[in-house]
Each structure stands twice: as C-alpha cells, then as structure tokens.
Amino acid sequence: MHRGAWFVATVAAGCALAVAGCGDDDSGGSSGGGGGGGGEKAGKVAVLLPDSKSSVRWETVDRPLLQKALEDGGVEATITNAEGDKSTQQQQAEQAITNGAKVILLVNLDSGSGAAIAANAKSQGVKVIDYDRLTLDTDANDYYVSFDNTEVGRLQGEGLVKCVGDKPDAQIAVLNGSPTDNNATLFKNGYDSVINKKFDSGDWTEVDDQSVPDWDNQKALTIFEQILQKADNKVDGVLAANDGLGNAAISALKQRKLPQIPVTGQDATLEGIQNIVNGDQCMTVYKAIEKEAQAAADLAIALAKGDAVEADTVPIDNGTHKVPSILEKPVPVTKDNIAEYFGNPDYPTKEDICAGKVAANCDKLGL
Numbered sequence: 239m240h241r242g243a244w245f246v247a248t249v250a251a252g253c254a255l256a257v258a259g260c261g262d263d264d265s266g267g268s269s270g271g272g273g274g275g276g277g278e279k280a281g282k283v284a285v286l287l288p289d290s291k292s293s294v295r296w297e298t299v300d301r302p303l304l305q306k307a308l309e310d311g312g313v314e315a316t317i318t319n320a321e322g323d324k325s326t327q328q329q330q331a332e333q334a335i336t337n338g339a340k341v342i343l344l345v346n347l348d349s350g351s352g353a354a355i356a357a358n359a360k361s362q363g364v365k366v367i368d369y370d371r372l373t374l375d376t377d378a379n380d381y382y383v384s385f386d387n388t389e390v391g392r393l394q395g396e397g398l399v400k401c402v403g404d405k406p407d408a409q410i411a412v413l414n415g416s417p418t419d420n421n422a423t424l425f426k427n428g429y430d431s432v433i434n435k436k437f438d439s440g441d442w443t444e445v446d447d448q449s450v451p452d453w454d455n456q457k458a459l460t461i462f463e464q465i466l467q468k469a470d471n472k473v474d475g476v477l478a479a480n481d482g483l484g485n486a487a488i489s490a491l492k493q494r495k496l497p498q499i500p501v502t503g504q505d506a507t508l509e510g511i512q513n514i515v516n517g518d519q520c521m522t523v524y525k526a527i528e529k530e531a532q533a534a535a536d537l538a539i540a541l542a543k544g545d546a547v548e549a550d551t552v553p554i555d556n557g558t559h560k561v562p563s564i565l566e567k568p569v570p571v572t573k574d575n576i577a578e579y580f581g582n583p584d585y586p587t588k589e590d591i592c593a594g595k596v597a598a599n600c601d602k603l604g605l
C-alpha cells in the first residue's frame with residue numbers, strides 16, 4: 239500500500255513538471271533513452287543558431303554536437319539558423335513552438351530580440367536556455383550555458399602581451415566583436431583588464447579600438463584597412479576578438495605586403511590554427527564546445543522530460559534576475575601547444591590543419 243502510494247505520488251509530480259506528454263505508461267522514465275516511440279513522452283527541443291558567417295563554429299561544431307547530444311538523450315531536436323536575421327529567428331522560435339517544442343536553446347542576435355523570443359516562449363510554458371550568449375534584461379530565460387567569457391578576453395590580452403614581447407612603443411589596434419553581443423562586452427572587459435595597463439604605462443600606444451558590427455568579417459577587413467591607412471601601416475599587434483576578425487586583419491596586412499605581426503583570435507577554428515602554424519596569428523582561445531553542447535543538451539533533455547535538473551549552476555545577473563548558469567573553462571592555444579587538443583571532436587584535426595601548403599610549416603613545428 240505504502241509503496242504503491244509513493245509510486246503514484248512520484249509519477250504525478252513528474253507529470254506536473256513535464257507540462258505536456260504525461261499520462262503515458264511511465265516505466266521509470268529516466269533511462270530508456272530513445273524510447274523507440276519517437277520521443278512521445280519527452281517534449282521536443284529547438285536550437286536557434288545565429289548565423290554561419292560570424293564564426294564557422296555554429297554550423298561546423300555546435301550543430302553536429304548539439305544534434306548528437308540531444309538525440310543520444312532521447313529527445314527530438316530541430317536546429318535552425320537565422321543567418322543573422324532577427325525576425326527570421328523570431329519566426330523560427332514561433333514555428334518551433336507551434337511544432338511542439340518544449341525547450342528552446344537560444345543563441346541570440348541581440349538581447350532585445352532574444353528577450354522577445356524568451357517572453358513569447360515563457361507565455362506558452364516553453365523553457366529557454368541561453369546558449370553561449372546571455373540575454374540581458376529579461377526574466378524569461380531559465381538557464382545560461384557558456385564559457386567564462388571574461389576569462390576568454392583575459393587570455394587574449396595575456397597572449398598578445400607575450401607575443402608582442404618587449405618591442406618598444408608597440409602600436410596596437412583593437413578589433414572588438416559585435417556591440418550587440420553580451421559576450422563581446424565580456425571579452426573586452428577581460429582583455430582591457432590586461433592591455434590597458436600597457437597603454438597606461440606608455441609601453442604600448444593604442445592606434446585604434448573599433449567594434450565590428452555583427453562580427454562581420456567583411457566589415458572587419460574594411461575597418462582594419464582603414465586603421466592601417468590612418469596609421470601609415472605602423473601597427474605592431476592586433477587584439478582581434480575572434481579568429482574571423484583576426485583573419486580579416488591578416489588578409490589586410492597581406493594585401494599590403496606588410497610583415498607578420500602578432501594577432502589574437504578565438505574559437506580554435508581550422509583557419510585560425512592554420513594561421514598560427516603559418517606564423518600569421520599568435521594565439522587563439524580554444525573553447526571545448528563539446529562540453530558546452532553537452533551541458534546545454536543535458537539541461538534541455540531534463541526539462542523536456544520533466545526530470546529534475548541536476549546540474550551545478552552559478553547565478554549570473556542579467557540585469558533583471560539571477561540566471562542559473564553553467565560556465566566552461568577556455569584555454570589559450572599558441573604554436574607550442576597546438577597538438578595538445580588533437581582528437582577532441584570540437585578541435586580541427588591534424589590532417590585538416592596540415593593539408594596542402596600548410597604541411598611544410600607543420601613539419602617545422604614538429605606537427
């Protein structure tokens with residue numbers, strides 16, 4: 239009797255949490271993964287990616303890893319990409335909810351549009367996980383999964399300091415990410431905490447500090463060309479907020495046949511690592527996206543199934559409330575430790591890096 243009553247109560251509580259899809263014969267729920275029945279008990283999960291141009295990571299790394307992690311967890315996932323268009327992302331969110339999504343994993347295009355998506359989701363009982371980018375000034379985001387992004391910036395600043403070394407009166411240019419991305423603000427807080435000391439002490443001179451709208455690599459190229467023009471080509475180092483912006487600076491330097499100078503980056507993209515191997519870039523920041531994707535998927539799966547969330551979270555203030563968050567740890571990559579992460583599913587392979595013309599420089603580095 240007692241055991242029976244306890245069992246019923248547990249199942250009922252599970253159903254209350256599950257919002258929808260309850261009432262089926264629940265035979266334990268937690269295991270059973272795919273469940274064979276096409277995910278009828280678990281709600282669907284929708285992933286909303288931002289674009290495919292500001293960084294290759296979204297389509298080449300995040301998409302396949304999220305797809306796999308969600309499917310392995312037995313939930314049906316749909317992944318769409320807004321290609322930089324805020325109204326497209328809004329429509330994708332609405333469509334996903336119409337199609338039965340109970341959880342949205344959102345990479346916002348800015349906080350305003352992200353907050354609108356989250357508010358609409360919340361009003362329909364759909365949970366929202368901010369993936370990689372925090373949505374500010376809303377109470378409708380339930381979780382945030384990302385990296386310690388201030389630390390990302392700090393690593394970039396420290397990397398540039400090491401690469402520039404003791405060059406006297408180094409002329410430094412700064413290419414920030416999109417002003418609409420909260421991460422860009424955090425990256426900047428991180429690297430400014432390091433490089434502003436160099437500017438203040440007079441060791442370095444800041445030739446320019448510009449934000450790149452939407453992280454657009456093409457705009458970054460134009461911006462950096464103008465920086466070179468204005469500075470009479472006298473730039474000795476570039477704090478670039480990701481590999482795409484770094485590559486834009488490198489392209490502009492090459493077009494003018496200028497010598498290699500230290501350039502930073504982020505994302506450990508194939509192009510970024512190849513630029514390091516070739517000596518065009520001094521460092522990148524590797525973020526183990528597999529861990530980020532898995533942590534976000536685990537949350538989404540629990541929410542979609544109505545299970546208790548077991549993750550350890552830290553509270554992060556988004557201006558409106560403290561969002562329970564999971565932050566993974568970034569690490570720097572230079573020519574000296576490229577090989578350390580070979581074999582990770584979110585890191586370029588040695589074969590891809592050392593293909594074609596890069597092979598000779600790989601040999602020189604012993605790769």
Ligand code: BGC
Pocket residue numbers: 292293295370371415419421422453480481504505
């Ligand atoms: C991400 C970076 C990415 C950038 C551009 C940021 O929010 O954290 O990894 O390079 O957006 O897409």
